[in-house]
Structure formats: C-alpha cells, structure tokens
Amino acid sequence: MLVRECIQPDSPVPIYEQIVDQVVFDVASGSLPAGETIPSVRDLAGLLAVHPNTVARAFQKLAERGVITPRRGLGMEVTPEAPALCRAARLDAVRGRIRDALLHALSSSLSADEVRKLVEDELAHVNGRH
Amino acid sequence: MLVRECIQPDSPVPIYEQIVDQVVFDVASGSLPAGETIPSVRDLAGLLAVHPNTVARAFQKLAERGVITPRRGLGMEVTPEAPALCRAARLDAVRGRIRDALLHALSSSLSADEVRKLVEDELAHVNGRH
Amino acid sequence: MLVRECIQPDSPVPIYEQIVDQVVFDVASGSLPAGETIPSVRDLAGLLAVHPNTVARAFQKLAERGVITPRRGLGMEVTPEAPALCRAARLDAVRGRIRDALLHALSSSLSADEVRKLVEDELAHVNGRH
Amino acid sequence: MLVRECIQPDSPVPIYEQIVDQVVFDVASGSLPAGETIPSVRDLAGLLAVHPNTVARAFQKLAERGVITPRRGLGMEVTPEAPALCRAARLDAVRGRIRDALLHALSSSLSADEVRKLVEDELAHVNGRH
DNA sequence: GTGGTCTAGACCACG
DNA sequence: GTGGTCTAGACCACC
Numbered sequence: 001m002l003v004r005e006c007i008q009p010d011s012p013v014p015i016y017e018q019i020v021d022q023v024v025f026d027v028a029s030g031s032l033p034a035g036e037t038i039p040s041v042r043d044l045a046g047l048l049a050v051h052p053n054t055v056a057r058a059f060q061k062l063a064e065r066g067v068i069t070p071r072r073g074l075g076m077e078v079t080p081e082a083p084a085l086c087r088a089a090r091l092d093a094v095r096g097r098i099r100d101a102l103l104h105a106l107s108s109s110l111s112a113d114e115v116r117k118l119v120e121d122e123l124a125h126v127n128g129r130h
Numbered sequence: 131m132l133v134r135e136c137i138q139p140d141s142p143v144p145i146y147e148q149i150v151d152q153v154v155f156d157v158a159s160g161s162l163p164a165g166e167t168i169p170s171v172r173d174l175a176g177l178l179a180v181h182p183n184t185v186a187r188a189f190q191k192l193a194e195r196g197v198i199t200p201r202r203g204l205g206m207e208v209t210p211e212a213p214a215l216c217r218a219a220r221l222d223a224v225r226g227r228i229r230d231a232l233l234h235a236l237s238s239s240l241s242a243d244e245v246r247k248l249v250e251d252e253l254a255h256v257n258g259r260h
Numbered sequence: 261m262l263v264r265e266c267i268q269p270d271s272p273v274p275i276y277e278q279i280v281d282q283v284v285f286d287v288a289s290g291s292l293p294a295g296e297t298i299p300s301v302r303d304l305a306g307l308l309a310v311h312p313n314t315v316a317r318a319f320q321k322l323a324e325r326g327v328i329t330p331r332r333g334l335g336m337e338v339t340p341e342a343p344a345l346c347r348a349a350r351l352d353a354v355r356g357r358i359r360d361a362l363l364h365a366l367s368s369s370l371s372a373d374e375v376r377k378l379v380e381d382e383l384a385h386v387n388g389r390h
Numbered sequence: 391m392l393v394r395e396c397i398q399p400d401s402p403v404p405i406y407e408q409i410v411d412q413v414v415f416d417v418a419s420g421s422l423p424a425g426e427t428i429p430s431v432r433d434l435a436g437l438l439a440v441h442p443n444t445v446a447r448a449f450q451k452l453a454e455r456g457v458i459t460p461r462r463g464l465g466m467e468v469t470p471e472a473p474a475l476c477r478a479a480r481l482d483a484v485r486g487r488i489r490d491a492l493l494h495a496l497s498s499s500l501s502a503d504e505v506r507k508l509v510e511d512e513l514a515h516v517n518g519r520h
Numbered sequence: 521g522t523g524g525t526c527t528a529g530a531c532c533a534c535g
Numbered sequence: 536g537t538g539g540t541c542t543a544g545a546c547c548a549c550c
Binding site for chain 4: 285358364365370379382383
C-alpha cells in the first residue's frame, strides 16, 4: 500500500529511511510485486506530506540496492530481483537486531537462560498487546 | 577499568555517550564501586585522546542521572545509588533491544517459533565465538 | 516574545539557564503556545548576541525536560505538554524560594508573625514600585 | 559553638560561605560574643575536616566585612561591632530572599493573596516538621 | 535551512 | 588541582 500514516517525523530514524523500510516491507510482503510502477517522487511526497527531496533520497537508496529501477518516462519500477532481495533484507535486519540484543545481554553478564526468559517475556508482552 | 581502547570515534553513537555507557557498564559490573573517585576530566581526556569538553559532557550526563556526583576540588565520585541504577539501566537497555528486535520480527510475519529459532541460532553463534 | 534584553552575561546564573528560564516563562505565560516553532539556534544566538553553542545547550536542556521537541530540518517546536509543564515548574520554583526564605527566617529566630510582617512589607514595596 | 556537623560538602553553596554563614549566625545569636577569640585556621580546619585554605578564605571574607579582626599572635577576634553587623546581615539576607521569592511569584502572575497562601502553606509545613 | 557533535582554548570559582 | 561555562569555528546528517 505504501501509504498509511506510516511516517513518524518524531522518530529517531530518518524519514527517508522510514520510506525505504516501508517500500522494502511492501515488496517483501508481496503487496508491491515485481514490475509494478511506484508513485512518482512528487506524488508520494504529497501523499506522505513530506519534502520531495526526502522521497527522492529514499528512491535513490532503493535504486542503489537494486530494489527499484528507473524506467525512462514512466517512473520507478520494482525490479524482478526485488522480492527476494527484500525478504532477505528483512530477515537480515531481524537477525542483526537479535544479535545486537544478545551481545548487549551477554556483555551485561546475563546467562543464555536469562536471555531466553527475557525473550519469552517480551514475546508474551507483544502477543498480548497484539 | 574505564579505559581500554573503548572509544570508537567513527561510530554513529556519539563519543560522549560511549563514555557514559562505559562508566555505567563499569559501575554495573562492580569494577567501579560506590564511593570511588573517577579520573578527572583532563586525565580521562588524555587517556581517551579526546577533547576535555567531550569528557565533561559525559560526566554531566552521568551526574544528571545520579550515577556520579561532583566533590568540589576533588573530582567526581560514584554515588551510593549508582550500582543499582546502572544495573537497572543495563537490564532496561537489553530488554528494549530485545523488544525492538521482536517487533521487527513479528512485523516481518515471523512466527514466535521462528523467532525462538533465530535467537537460539544467534546464541550458539555468540557462544561459539565466545 | 523570547527576546527583550533578557540576557545578563555577568549574572551568576549561566546564560544557557537564563535562556531556558525565559522560554519556560514564555510558554507558561502563553506567549509561546504549544505547537509553535521557536527561533533557530543561529537566529536566537544572533538576537541575544551569544554564541550558538550556548543557545543549543539551552535547547537541549529544554528538549530533555520535554518542553520542546526537534522537528528535523524545521527547528524546535513547543510540545503539547509544555504549557502544563512550564506552569508547574514556575510554581515549584516560587514555592522553593519561599520555603528557602522561610527556613532562613526561622533559623534566624524570627517568629512566624515577624515573617508575615516582612512578607507584607515586601509585597507593599514591590507593588509600590510596580 | 561554631562546630556541629555544620558543613555540607554536597551543597551548592560553597564551603567557605557555609563557614562564613555559621560564624555570622553564631555572632548574631550571641553564642560568639564580641571580644571572643575564634579558633585558628588550622584548628578549625581540623574540626570541620576541611582544607585550611578554605577556612582561611572564610576568615578573609569575615575580616573584610568587619566581623573579625586579626590580633597579632593571638588569632582572630570578634569585633565590637560584629553583633550588630551580623544581626543586620541576617535580617537583610532574609529580607532579600523574601523579596526574591516575591518578585518571582509576581512575574509568574500570582496575586498577592496567592502569595500569602503559599507563605502560610510553607509556614505550616516548616512548623509541622519543626 | 535545521539541530547535533566535536575540537580548541579561554576564564572562573572552588578546594 | 577540580569541574563549569563560554566563545569560536569546524563537520555531519537531515529536510
């Protein structure tokens, strides 16, 4: 969908990165299939109430990663490799965050079992809320 | 020990925050006990090869958090409450990172079991390296 | 108004704190409403004839207290909670000063009635000048 | 008396000023009468567990204010004018603090009656605790 | 343009 | 000696 109040200007994560993440998520989830044309910089900037420069920067990052590619005169198009790329990227991101959390946990002298307990706690929390 | 090549000037996390984290870690781990005087701004700046202002900023943050308190003319001293504060801070930090990782995992449509598997993978990884 | 010869560089109270107090005062009095964008670090530094770093420090203190929040690329904005926060802060400050005065008065063996008389004297004084 | 755990090293008010205040208080209250010789810098520093420089500084301030005067070979002596000076000083200090509190109160748009109420509140508080 | 961080070096009050 | 404040001017990421 790409647009659903997904921008949080107060977040510490830059807006352009939020846009990148949203596109990656939509491609990974299949709601933005390969070959699809995504909205123009101008349009998307209007929809997200964001500066066009910011959207342009997001698109540039996406293009660098091979997720989208410019089609002359038509705008940006999701590449054929994008779905695989984006699924891998999301898995890597999750794995990286877990690794980061575990490194911090162990440097705080928490045992593996204590870590497991924390994970279960948080899983319950998240599911409860969810 | 407070000083062991612990500053990474190119990290995205600010130097003064790295210093704060290091002190919190050392207090939490007990290697910097309550009542201890920590090195002076100028000394630590020399040891870390950092500008004194940067160290002073870190000390001020720590003082605001109640971890250290200025002893006029004598330097900064670890407060009696600091060990408890710092242990709690580290646990909170770990918990927050785990929560963050889980939220990302679930938003990527990973099931709880898949998350557990990732955690176990990473635990094995980390322990292996450890 | 935020700017009216309000900085006294020779005061014992630090300049950055004077700026903080002035903003708090303006927010509490309603002349700086929630949602408003306050002048940029560089602008305010120019107006107050003060180094930008000093203004930045004041802004950071205000942000820590939840009075203002950074809008990236746009400047600092007064938070929705700021008016309540600032009114409470001013009341607390007044109460603290009164308490401090009373403690000194009583430690000087002044009776409650003598204190009341002093307060009335000063009230008359201040109102007279006012 | 001059010595009864009266030094608070953590207070924001400088130690030398705490000593000055204590002497002024003792002279004003009559427990340190005119003509009395006060302890030497060395002795007082020992009693207060404070650096001799700090005591010397306090004595210097007191001498500047005419509260004590050096008697060659005998140490410092309370001057004949000291009791009047110190009583006046304490009253002025109280009056100044009250004035300061009132100015802040009025600049926060509190009415005279609201100020009176705050004063009564704090008087009750202080008396209750006292 | 905005705020955030860092280096550099000055001055001050305090002990 | 200590920490605290200030000026000065640099660089960065973000919008």
